[in-house]
Amino acid sequence: MNLPTWVWLATIGGFGLILALDFYLVARNPREPSFRECVGWVSFYVALAVVFGIGLLAFTGPGRGGEFFAGWITEYSLSVDNLFVFLLIMSRFQVPRQYRQKVLLIGIVLALLMRGAFIAAGAEAVTRFDWLFYVFGAFLVYTAWKLIGHEEEEAEFSENIALRAVRRVLPATDAYHGARLTVHQGRRMVTPMLIVMVAIGTTDLLFALDSIPAIFGLTKEPYLVFTANAFALMGLRQLFFLIGGLLDRLVYLSKGLSVVLAFIGVKLILEALHNDGVSWAPEIPILVSLGVIIGTLAVTTVLSLLKSSRAARDEEPAEQ
Secondary structure (H helix, E strand, O other): OOOOOOHHHHHHHHHHHHHHHHHHHHHOOOOOOOHHHHHHHHHHHHHHHHHHHHHHHHHHHHHHHHHHHHHHHHHHHHHHHHHHHHHHHHHHOOOOHHHHHHHHHHHHHHHHHHHHHHHHHHHHHHHHHOOOOHHHHHHHHHHHHHHHHHHOOOOOOOOOOHHHHHHOOOEEEOOOOOOEEEOOOOEEEEOOOHHHHHHHHHHHHHHHHHHHHHOOOOOHHHHHHHHHHHHOOOOOHHHHHHHHOOOHHHOOHHHHHHHHHHHHHHHHOOOHHHOOOOOOOOOOOOOHHHHHHHHHHHHHHHHHHHHHHHHHHHHHOOOO
16 A cells, blocks of 8 residues: 555654644543443544545555454454553552543554554564564464463552653652642652553553564554554543443453454464465465454454353352
């Protein structure tokens, strides 16, 4: 896809306007959004991605359109799984509920910026170094193995090196001061809000290390990689509040994602072998990839909800 510069500028500008609107709404009314409001916004963002994908199908053909949908669904699923970690961070630092929207929105902006940098670097690298496909594929298989090996999600947030460094270097207050990042109390001090931002930002960086190889396993087009990631992050703020209580019920989500990541990893390795002239290595069509991704996530969701419902019934007190 040799797209003119104006297409990139228009796309980035469109996402920028959406984020600006989100910032305006949060600044105007810093509160926890209602269930109805969250449903409306999440539906809007999903519909926007679907319309964009249909447009790709119409103007570029089923190949590119299928790659976008496969990438978007995969990245969206990874984003839902990442929400669990965001929930742990919010709970760990006791972020006031009225400020959680702002934290999430800034986290989304940081994720877009970091993923944009990773996409630019990755797109340039894969055009120069074909052997990176083997590295990406092996990394995805390893990530899938780690997900399968963890039977339960960690119950507590584990601080990373960057966050511990910030805590040691910068003097911090014990209490929040609204949504302010710093305050002056005899000397300039950071608030827990800034610490949370660092936690969210560094966590987003780790998430990008998983998601970018996954999307490059489905499409090599930088434009599709970027738009799939951007649409997966749009509406994540509202989705956090919408499915906050549902996250605990998606007990098999990590297992389903492990299958998806392992499949994409194997697909990347087979594709690299095929490009290197190995006759027995097949190319997996994008429609097959899309079917595997949707089917795996659908089965995972149904099994998770069935298990959660069964567990809830078992916990109900027996009728007298």
